[in-house]
Amino acid sequence: MKLKFGFFFIFLIIIINTAKCQFADTVLLHTINISEIRSLLFSKGNHHLQIDSSTIASSPGNNLAEVLSTGTSIFIKAYSPGGSATISARGTEARHNAVLWNGFNLNSPSLGLCDLSLIPTFISDQITLIEGGSGPVNGNAALGSTVVLENDLPSFKKNTNIGLNLETGCFGNFHGSIKFKTGNKFIESKTVLFYERAENNFEFVNSTIRDQPTVKEQNASFKNYGLLQNLDFKINPSNFLNIAIWYQTYFRELPPLMTSTSSAAIQRDSLLRLSGGYKLLLKKSVLKIKAAYFKEYQFYNDTKLNSHYEYLTNSVLSELEYRVFISNKITLNSGLTYINSEAAFDEYKTSQKRVSTSFFAEILYEPIEQWKFNLNFRKEFTNVENPPFIPSFGFEGVIIKNTLNAFGNIGRHYNLPSMNDLFWRPGGNENLLPEDAWGEEIGISSAAGKNQLPVISFALFNSNVKNWIKWQPGAGGFYSPDNLREVHISGFETNVSYTHKIKIVNFNLALHYTFVNSAISKSYTAFETVTVGKQLIYVPQNIFNGIFNIHWNGYSLNYNQTFTGKRFTTSDNSSSLDPYQVSNSTLEKVITFNTFNFRLNFKVMNLFNTSYQVIAYRPMPGRWYSVGLKFDLKIKSQHKN
Amino acid sequence: MKKLKIIFVTLSLLPFIFMSACKKDESAKTTPANTSNGIFVINEGAFGAANGSVTYISLNSGVVTENLFETVNGFPLGDIVQSMTIHNNKGYIIVNNSQKVEVVNSNDFTGIQTIGGLQGPRFFVANGTKGYISDWFSNSIAVVDLNTNAITNNIAVGNGPEQMKIVNNALFVTNVGGFGNDSTVSIINLLTETNIGTVQVGINPNSIQKDINGKLWVLCGGSTGPDYIGGTADDIQGSLWQINPATFQVEQQFTMAFSSHPLKLQINGTGDELFYLSGMDGYTGKVMKFPVNASTLPIQPSINKDFYGLGIDPLTGGILGAYVPGFSQNGFVFRYNSTAILMDSIMVGVAPNSFVFN
Numbered sequence: 001m002k003l004k005f006g007f008f009f010i011f012l013i014i015i016i017n018t019a020k021c022q023f024a025d026t027v028l029l030h031t032i033n034i035s036e037i038r039s040l041l042f043s044k045g046n047h048h049l050q051i052d053s054s055t056i057a058s059s060p061g062n063n064l065a066e067v068l069s070t071g072t073s074i075f076i077k078a079y080s081p082g083g084s085a086t087i088s089a090r091g092t093e094a095r096h097n098a099v100l101w102n103g104f105n106l107n108s109p110s111l112g113l114c115d116l117s118l119i120p121t122f123i124s125d126q127i128t129l130i131e132g133g134s135g136p137v138n139g140n141a142a143l144g145s146t147v148v149l150e151n152d153l154p155s156f157k158k159n160t161n162i163g164l165n166l167e168t169g170c171f172g173n174f175h176g177s178i179k180f181k182t183g184n185k186f187i188e189s190k191t192v193l194f195y196e197r198a199e200n201n202f203e204f205v206n207s208t209i210r211d212q213p214t215v216k217e218q219n220a221s222f223k224n225y226g227l228l229q230n231l232d233f234k235i236n237p238s239n240f241l242n243i244a245i246w247y248q249t250y251f252r253e254l255p256p257l258m259t260s261t262s263s264a265a266i267q268r269d270s271l272l273r274l275s276g277g278y279k280l281l282l283k284k285s286v287l288k289i290k291a292a293y294f295k296e297y298q299f300y301n302d303t304k305l306n307s308h309y310e311y312l313t314n315s316v317l318s319e320l321e322y323r324v325f326i327s328n329k330i331t332l333n334s335g336l337t338y339i340n341s342e343a344a345f346d347e348y349k350t351s352q353k354r355v356s357t358s359f360f361a362e363i364l365y366e367p368i369e370q371w372k373f374n375l376n377f378r379k380e381f382t383n384v385e386n387p388p389f390i391p392s393f394g395f396e397g398v399i400i401k402n403t404l405n406a407f408g409n410i411g412r413h414y415n416l417p418s419m420n421d422l423f424w425r426p427g428g429n430e431n432l433l434p435e436d437a438w439g440e441e442i443g444i445s446s447a448a449g450k451n452q453l454p455v456i457s458f459a460l461f462n463s464n465v466k467n468w469i470k471w472q473p474g475a476g477g478f479y480s481p482d483n484l485r486e487v488h489i490s491g492f493e494t495n496v497s498y499t500h501k502i503k504i505v506n507f508n509l510a511l512h513y514t515f516v517n518s519a520i521s522k523s524y525t526a527f528e529t530v531t532v533g534k535q536l537i538y539v540p541q542n543i544f545n546g547i548f549n550i551h552w553n554g555y556s557l558n559y560n561q562t563f564t565g566k567r568f569t570t571s572d573n574s575s576s577l578d579p580y581q582v583s584n585s586t587l588e589k590v591i592t593f594n595t596f597n598f599r600l601n602f603k604v605m606n607l608f609n610t611s612y613q614v615i616a617y618r619p620m621p622g623r624w625y626s627v628g629l630k631f632d633l634k635i636k637s638q639h640k641n
Numbered sequence: 642m643k644k645l646k647i648i649f650v651t652l653s654l655l656p657f658i659f660m661s662a663c664k665k666d667e668s669a670k671t672t673p674a675n676t677s678n679g680i681f682v683i684n685e686g687a688f689g690a691a692n693g694s695v696t697y698i699s700l701n702s703g704v705v706t707e708n709l710f711e712t713v714n715g716f717p718l719g720d721i722v723q724s725m726t727i728h729n730n731k732g733y734i735i736v737n738n739s740q741k742v743e744v745v746n747s748n749d750f751t752g753i754q755t756i757g758g759l760q761g762p763r764f765f766v767a768n769g770t771k772g773y774i775s776d777w778f779s780n781s782i783a784v785v786d787l788n789t790n791a792i793t794n795n796i797a798v799g800n801g802p803e804q805m806k807i808v809n810n811a812l813f814v815t816n817v818g819g820f821g822n823d824s825t826v827s828i829i830n831l832l833t834e835t836n837i838g839t840v841q842v843g844i845n846p847n848s849i850q851k852d853i854n855g856k857l858w859v860l861c862g863g864s865t866g867p868d869y870i871g872g873t874a875d876d877i878q879g880s881l882w883q884i885n886p887a888t889f890q891v892e893q894q895f896t897m898a899f900s901s902h903p904l905k906l907q908i909n910g911t912g913d914e915l916f917y918l919s920g921m922d923g924y925t926g927k928v929m930k931f932p933v934n935a936s937t938l939p940i941q942p943s944i945n946k947d948f949y950g951l952g953i954d955p956l957t958g959g960i961l962g963a964y965v966p967g968f969s970q971n972g973f974v975f976r977y978n979s980t981a982i983l984m985d986s987i988m989v990g991v992a993p994n995s996f997v998f999n
Contacts (some may be wrong), residue, residue: 208691208717210755259691259719259739261757304760306778306820349868426869473687473968475924475949475992477721477738478869531970570991572970575692617691617720 034286037103038321038333039148042362043134044372045394045409047443047457049495051127054508054549058558058586060605060626062175062196064099064127064147065116070560070584072129073493073512073543074145076116079618080255081171081200082222084115084267090132090461091489091518091539092144095415095469099147102244102275104292104317105139109341109354112141112418118250118269122165122177123192123228124149131493132461133411133439136360136378136392141415143439143463154188154232160635169603169626172199172221185234192228197221200255202621205611208258217619219263222252238281242290246273254302258617265302271295284325288335291318315341331364341419348423355383371397376411385434387414398447407459408442417481421469427480432469439463443493454498454509462490464521470536472571485524487536491516508549515542520571534573538615540565542579558586569616580612599630673749674706674713675699680952680961681709681732681997684990685722687968693722693736694990697750698974705987710734710743714752718743725997728767728787732997735762735774742774744790747999754790759783766805766812768831773812775802777819782812784834794834798827806849806857807831808886813857815846818864826859828889840889843880843896847904852933853912856892857884860906860917863897871921872900879903881917881931881938895938903929905995910955916943918951925949928960928981943981952996959984963993 040048055071056062065085069076077094078085086094094113099106101124107114121127130138130146138146163179177194200220205212226248233241249270256263277290298311321335337358344351358380365373374394380387392411399406415435422430443459468487474480496511518539520532535541542565550557563581588601602625609623679699686693695718697706710718719739726733732747742756742765760778767773772785775798782802784794801819805812810831816823816839825839826846843861850858859882866875879902883893897903902923907916913933919942920926927942928951943960949972950963958979964986965972972993976984 208719210714210716210752212716257689257691257720257738259717259736261740304778473690475922475965475968477688479688525966530966537969569690569692570970571967574971 034281034323035153037148037150038323038362039100039103039130039134039138039146040128041331042137042333042364042374042376043130043146043394043409044364044374044396045407045441046134047131047407047445047459047493047495049129049131049512051121051129054556054558055510055547056121057556057588057601058547058560058584058603059121060584060603062120062122062177063117064119064121067121067127068116068129068147069545069562071510071512071545071547073514073545074129075538075540075543075564076614077538078117078614080217080220081202081621082198082220082224082252083117083254083618085117086113087116087145087147088539089145090491090493090514091516091536093469095418096141096143096413097145097147098138098142099149100138101149101246101273102242102277102292103290103319104275104294107139107141108296108313108418109315109339110311110313110343110345110352110419112415112421115269118248118271119149120194120196120224120226120248122179122194123246125152126150132409132441132459133413133463134392134394134409135411135413135439136376136390137362140378140380140387140390140413141435143413143415143437143465151190151230154183154234156183156185156188156232156234158184158636162631162633162635164631165628166630167626167628169605170624171202171621172197173626174198175628183232187234188232190228190230194224194226196224200621202619202624204258204619204622206258206619208617217255217621219253219265220255222250224248224250240279240281242275242277242279244273244275246275247271255618258619262304263302264304265300268297268299270297286321286323288321288323289319290321291316293317309345309347311343311345313341313343315339329366333360333362333364335360343419345424347425348419348428349425352419352423353383354419357381370401371395374409380414382416385416387416387434388412388436390414399444402447405445405447406443407445408440410438410440413437413439413463413465415469417469421471421481426476426478427471427474429481432481433467433483435465435467435469437463437465452498452500454496456494456496458492458494460490460492462488464488468520483524484520486520486522487518488521489516489518491518504552506549506551508547508551510547512545513543517541531571531573534571535568537569537571538567540567540579554590554592556586556588556590558584558588560584564614577613577616580610580614582610582612583607595634595636597630597632597634599628599632601628601630602626603628673746673751674709675701675748676709676750676999677748679999680954681725681999682963682974682989682993683722683725683734683950683995683997684972685737685992685994686720687991688721688738690969690991691717691720691739692991693718693720695722695725695734695750696974696987696989696993698987705989707990709750710745710752713750714745723762724764724995726765726767727997727999728765728772731787733765733767733772735765737762737777742785756785756790756792758792763802764804766807768807768810771831773805773807775805775814777801777803780819782814782829796829796834796836798829798836799823799825799839802827803846804848806851808851808855808857811837811886813840813849813884813886815849815859817847817862818845822864824861826884838889840884840891842882842884842891843894844877845879846882848906848917850906850908850915851886851912852908852915854933855886856933857886858882858906858908858915858933859884860903862902862904862923865902865923871902871923876900876902879919881906881915897938902926905951907951907953909953909958914953916951916953916960918948920947925965928962944977946975948975949992950994950996952998955998961996963989963995965992968992 059070074089128148161181167175229245254265272295275292280287294315301308323333394409396407417432441461445457467483498509500507544563591598682696719736721737723737734743744753774783799816800823803817812829814827863879864877865871879897881895915931918926925947928944948962949965952961960977962975
C-alpha cells in the first residue's frame with residue numbers, strides 16, 4: 001500500500017519539476033484546458049449534453065429533477081410534484097450518478113445519493129450532463145452519469161445585472177427569485193435569493209378505492225427558500241479566489257399512497273454549503289486548491305405512523321489539483337481529494353465517520369489535431385476499506401472531417417456501501433460487500449456542418465456490476481440492502497439536435513432516446529434465480545424525450561414530450577406500471593427596451609391531461625397552467641476600465 | 642423547405658406513434674368467481690408498494706387465481722393485506738396500511754363494502770352480528786355492527802393488539818407490543834364491551850388458539866432487542882402459555898430455547914395439535930408440532946424450511962407453508978400432507994403470510 005502512495009507522490013513531483021524546467025518560456029496557453037473543470041476536460045470519451053435555456057424554459061419547475069426529466073432521456077424517479085426525486089441514468093441507481101457543484105460531489109455521505117428536488121437549477125449558470133461512466137474523474141461510483149453545475153467564468157468587468165423571476169400557477173405554485181450580479185476589475189459578486197411554494201392539491205381519479213372517486217391530493221405542499229452568494233476575486237492576473245455560500249431550507253409534506261386514506265408525514269431539509277477556491281496561473285501550469293464544508297440536516301416526522309428521525313451530517317471536502325501543459329499535445333493533471341464526513345443519526349448505533357483520501361492523475365493527449373485521449377487514474381484510501389486502483393480511458397476524434405466523429409471510454413468503478421447501507425437501524429447490513437464494476441461505451445456523432453444538418457450522436461454502452469447493492473422490502477415493513485451477485489447493463493442512447501433558420505424564424509429540435517437492459521445476470525441464492533435475466537425494478541427499458549422550439553420576432557413556442565416505458569415493480573417482473581407520456585408547452589414573448597428585458601411566458605403542463613404514475617400509487621397532476629414574468633436589467637459602466 | 646415539411650410531418654406523427662404504444666385495456670369490472678371450496682392465500686405485499694393481494698387455490702378444479710380481489714372488483718386491495726377472516730359467508734379482509742377492511746362475499750369474492758375509520762387494523766374476529774378489529778395505532782379494539790358495517794365502539798387494550806379469540810362472551814386479545822413491548826392478554830367482556838383485565842404472559846404475545854379441551858394457548862414471540870437482530874445478546878426468547886378461559890389463570894408455561902422467536906400459532910381441525918413457526922429473526926421459522934397434552938416443547942422441526950406463513954387444513958390436516966424469497970417478488974406455497982411429506986408448490990402473490998380455508 002505504501003508503495004502506491006510513493007508512486008503517486010513521485011508522479012506529482014515529476015510533473016511539477018517538468019513544468020518548472022522545461023517550459024520557462026511563455027507559450028500560448030491552452031485557455032480551454034485551464035478554465036475547463038477537470039470533470040469535463042478529462043471525460044472526452046463521454047457524450048456531454050449541455051442543458052440549454054429552452055429546456056429550462058419548458059420545464060414545469062426549477063429543480064434539477066424537473067429539468068433533467070424535461071430535457072434528457074434519463075429516468076428521474078419522482079414521487080410527487082415537489083417530492084424527493086433521484087436520478088437513474090442508463091439503468092443505474094441514484095448512487096451511481098454524481099452531481100457536482102464547484103467540483104464537489106453533492107451525494108449525501110450518509111445516503112450515498114442526491115435528492116435532485118433539493119437542487120435549484122438557477123443557482124448555477126451552466127448545467128452539463130456527462131453521460132456514462134467517468135469514475136476516476138468524478139468519484140468512484142459515477143457509472144451512470146455526472147451532472148456538472150458550474151458558473152460562467154467571471155468577466156471582471158464593471159457592470160451590474162439585476163434579474164427578477166416571478167411565476168405563479170395552479171395548485172398554489174409560486175416561484176420568486178432575484179439574481180443580482182455586479183463587479184469591477186477585481187471582484188465579481190453574484191447573489192441569488194429564492195422562495196418557492198406549492199399546495200399541490202390537484203385532483204385525480206383514485207382508481208384504488210371502491211367506486212373510483214375523484215379526490216384531491218392531500219398533505220403534498222412544499223416550501224423552499226434560500227440564498228446563494230458567489231464571490232470571485234482577481235488578486236492579480238494570475239491569482240484568483242472564489243468563495244461561495246449556499247443556504248437552503250426545503251419543507252415538504254409527504255402525501256399518502258393512493259391506497260391510504262391520509263398522511264401526516266413531513267420532512268424538512270436544511271443545508272449549508274460553503275466552498276472556497278484558489279487558482280494560481282503559472283506560465284505553463286495551473287494550481288487549484290479548494291475546500292468546502294457541507295452541513296446537511298434532515299428532519300422527518302410522521303405523527304400517524306408515530307415515527308420520526310433526525311439526520312445531521314457534517315462534511316469537510318478539499319482538493320488540490322495541479323495541471324501542467326507539457327506541450328500543445330499533452331496536459332497532465334494530478335492531485336488529491338480529502339473528504340471527512342460525520343453523520344449523527346438516532347438510527348445508527350453510534351455516530352459514524354467516513355474519511356477518504358484519493359490521489360488522482362489524469363492525462364489529456366492530443367497527438368494529432370482533433371483527436372483527444374484521456375487516461376485517468378484514482379487510488380482511494382478510506383478509514384473503512386481501501387478500494388483498488390481505478391483506471392479509465394477515453395477518446396474523442398474525427399473520422400471524416402466535418403462529418404463524422406467517434407468517441408468511447410472504458411473504466412472501472414468501485415462503490416463502498418454508504419453509511420446508511422451499513423448502519424441504518426433497522427435494516428442496515430454490516431456484511432455488505434462493495435460494488436465493483438467495469439463500464440464500456442463506444443459511439444459516433446455527426447459534426448455540426450454548415451449545411452444546417454442535424455447533429456446526431458449514437459452510443460452503445462455496457463457494464464457489469466458485481467455485488468450490486470439493492471435495498472429491498474422485508475418483513476415488518478423494514479427495507480434492507482443486500483448484494484446482488486452481478487448486474488449486467490447494456491443499451492444504446494441517441495441524441496439528435498437540429499437547428500434551422502428561415503428568414504426571421506428559428507427552429508430547434510432536440511431528441512433524446514435511451515434503450516437499456518439492466519438485469520441480474522448472476523445470483524447468490526437459488527430463489528434469486530427466478531429474477532435472473534429480469535429487468536431491475538423501476539428501470540424503464542425505453543425513454544424518449546423531445547423538445548421542439550420556434551423563435552420569431554421575440555416570440556418563442558416550445559413543445560416538449562417525454563415517453564417513459566413500462567417499469568417493473570417486482571424483481572421477478574410479475575407486475576409492472578403502464579408506460580406514460582407527458583407533454584408540456586410554453587409560449588414566451590420577449591420585449592426589449594434598451595437594457596431592459598421583459599419575458600412573459602405562459603406554460604401548459606401535461607397538455608393532454610394524461611393520468612400517470614411514475615412510482616406505483618403516487619398520483620401526478622393532470623393538465624395545469626402557469627404564467628411567468630422575467631425581468632432583466634443590465635447597467636453598464638459609462639467609463640471603460 | 643422540403644426538409645422542413647418532413648420534419649413537421651415527423652414531429653406531428655410522433656405523439657401518435659407513442660400514444661398507440663400505450664393503449665389501455667378496459668376489462669370488465671365485476672366478474673364473480675366461485676370461491677366456495679378452496680384456499681385463500683393472503684399475500685401482504687411490500688410495505689409502501691400497495692401490492693397486497695389474495696390468491697385463490699380452488700380445491701374443485703385445482704386452478705390457481707392470482708390477484709383475486711382486483712380481478713373480481715376492478716380495484717387493488719391496497720398496502721399490506723394483513724389478514725382475512727370468514728364469518729357468515731362474508732370475508733373480512735384487513736388492509737393494514739390502507740387503514741381499511743374490505744368486506745366481500747366469501748363464495749364469489751364480490752365486494753360488499755369498505756370499512757374505514759381505522760388507523761392500523763390487524764385482525765378480525767366475529768360473534769353473531771358483532772365484529773371486533775384489533776388496531777395497532779389506537780391500541781384498541783373497534784366494535785363493528787355487521788349489519789351496517791359501522792364502528793360502534795372502541796375499547797382500549799394494551800400495546801399493539803394483535804390476534805384475538807372469543808370464548809363464552811369473553812374476547813381474549815394478545816397485545817404484541819406494537820412499536821414497543823407488551824406481555825399481556827387483555828380480556829373484554831363482550832356483553833358490556835368493557836376491558837375487564839389482563840393475563841400476564843411472556844413478552845410480545847402474537848397469536849392465540851383454542852384447543853379440544855377448551856383451553857387457550859398463547860404464543861409469545863419474545864424480543865430481538867433494540868438492535869432488531871435475532872440471536873444477539875439483547876434477545877429475550879419466546880414462550881408458549883396455556884390459559885384457562887373460565888378462570889383467566891395461566892395453567893402451563895413453556896420457555897423456548899435462547900434466541901427462538903416463535904410465531905403464527907395454528908391448530909389442526911380436531912384441536913389436539915398445535916403448530917407454529919420457530920426461527921431467530923422474529924418473522925420466519927421452521928414448522929414445529931406440539932400435541933396439546935405434551936409435557937415438553939418439540940426440539941426437531943416437522944418441516945425444516947423457513948416459512949413466513951403457516952396453515953393447517955382443518956379437514957385433511959395437511960400443512961401449508963408460505964415461503965417468501967423476497968418482498969419484491971412473488972412468493973410460494975409449499976403443500977405437505979399430514980405426515981409432512983411435500984406434495985407440491987404453487988407460486989402466489991408477494992409475501993404470503995397466512996391461509997384461509999373455505
